[in-house]
Amino acid sequence: MNAQTDTPTGTVTDTVRTPAVVLKDAFTELSARERAASLLDEGTFRELLGPFERLESPHLAPQGIVPQSDDGAVVARGTLGGERAVVVALDGKFQGGGIGEVNGAKLAAALELAADDWESGKPIRPVVLLETGGIRLQEANLGLLAIADIHAAIVRLRQYTPVVGVVAGMVGCFGGMGIAAGLCTDLVVTRQGRLGLNGPEVIEQEAGVEEFDSRDRALVWATIGGAARAATGLAERLVDDDVSAVADAVHGVFAAGGTEPPRSARVEDALALLARIDPARRLTARDLAELSGLPSPTDLTALTDEPNGAAK
Ligand code: COA
Numbered sequence: 001m002n003a004q005t006d007t008p009t010g011t012v013t014d015t016v017r018t019p020a021v022v023l024k025d026a027f028t029e030l031s032a033r034e035r036a037a038s039l040l041d042e043g044t045f046r047e048l049l050g051p052f053e054r055l056e057s058p059h060l061a062p063q064g065i066v067p068q069s070d071d072g073a074v075v076a077r078g079t080l081g082g083e084r085a086v087v088v089a090l091d092g093k094f095q096g097g098g099i100g101e102v103n104g105a106k107l108a109a110a111l112e113l114a115a116d117d118w119e120s121g122k123p124i125r126p127v128v129l130l131e132t133g134g135i136r137l138q139e140a141n142l143g144l145l146a147i148a149d150i151h152a153a154i155v156r157l158r159q160y161t162p163v164v165g166v167v168a169g170m171v172g173c174f175g176g177m178g179i180a181a182g183l184c185t186d187l188v189v190t191r192q193g194r195l196g197l198n199g200p201e202v203i204e205q206e207a208g209v210e211e212f213d214s215r216d217r218a219l220v221w222a223t224i225g226g227a228a229r230a231a232t233g234l235a236e237r238l239v240d241d242d243v244s245a246v247a248d249a250v251h252g253v254f255a256a257g258g259t260e261p262p263r264s265a266r267v268e269d270a271l272a273l274l275a276r277i278d279p280a281r282r283l284t285a286r287d288l289a290e291l292s293g294l295p296s297p298t299d300l301t302a303l304t305d306e307p308n309g310a311a312k
Contacts, residue, residue: 025243028169028192032089035129035168036076038243039087039250044078049106057102059139060095068094073103075110080125081251086114089129092171098136099177104146111153111163118160125254126157127164128184133199134175147176154183162186162258164250167193167226168241169307174199185262186253187235188246189226191307195234196224222285222303231297232288233263241307 030038037045049055049070056067072094076087088110090097099107107128117124135143154163165184167173172194173181181187181195189195198206200214213219222228230238236259237252239245276291277283285303289296297303 024240026241027190027243027246028241030243031093032072032074032091032129032131033076036074036087036089037078039127039247040076040078040080040085041082046077048075048077048110050074055102055106057100057136057139059100059142063138065095065138071100071103071106072097073106075106080127080254083125083254084117084123085125085127086110087127087129090131090177092131095133095136095138097130097132097171097177098134098138099132099143099147099150100136100139101142101146103136104143104150108146108149108153111150111157115153115157115160118157123161125161125164127166127250128154128180129166129168130173130177130181131168131171132173132175132177133171134177144176147180150180151176151183154180158183158185158258158262162253164188164253164258166246166250167195167235168246169193169226172196172199172224182234183262183264185258185260186237187229188237188239188249188253189229189235190239190241190246191221191225191227192241193226193229194220194224195226195229200224217306221306225303225307227297227307228285228303231285231294231303233292233294236263 027035027038033047051069054069055071056069057071060067070091072091074089074091076089077085078087079085088107090103111126114124114126135147157163162185164186165181166188167181168190169192174196175198178195178197200212200220203212204214226235227238229235237249239249273292286296
């Protein structure tokens, strides 16, 4: 579209660009609490162990870090499409969403209680909003133990119901919580989400820049970005960074009954894929999609372009 402006020296014609992506109501701009509330049926959000309980980490102040009164985790109860639901959301803005003793226990307990509910005949739908750099570095072993409990709770719970994970961004989901994402029956990602075991800087630091250049943004997004993870079968649903799109995807998983068997239970498939991979050769997302028997991503630039509003 062209716009004309009359000036004293003549007429200037500007090209008015239509933005490539029009964000309707960005999910990633919401706080953890708002994200949880946005998924639940209107007016049903009720927080358990909220900030006024002041359940803080006792390990941060001695290390000179100001604790947060919900320890960076929101546990919300309500209904999803009329069904009882629990949504747990990590706050990526507090210590990178890292899992410590307290927020880890909140998450694990919420998922364990949901499994107890199913075992006593009370169905409940679990959703985990993952925004986390993994184990909180300041609480290493305690975070590790909490993450083991979270993993066990997800595996126990998915016998009864789909467990839906959401990796929307801006932090992404890494470390032991990357494994938690892999254990979910269904994973919903946006292009702004990043998913992996080690973050790009950590890989570069440990294995060298020739193995992985963390400053190569195109490489990062084509490897661990949400679009690449969906294209290579490590996430079930890729949606826009939009509140309604994320909510529809989460509702859609429960309506469809979830992926059965869950990806992490398909061990033979994973072993067969590993056997087809030549570790001496660097894989692209397209190679991995083809080796996985998935439709190869036709638009590779969609994988490598930096998503709108992505974390820097
Ligand atoms: N524990 C504590 N703090 C963490 C954290 C963790 N696990 N992960 C991230 N943070 C903090 C960072 O220190 C930073 O804090 P600051 O704002 O006070 O400086 C903040 O979260 C944001 O992290 P930053 O690295 O600046 O953001 P980014 O968007 O560039 O990268 C990650 C985010 C998660 C990709 C990056 O932090 C990373 O690679 N972390 C390590 C992930 C990993 O390998 N985990 C495995 C551990 S077993």
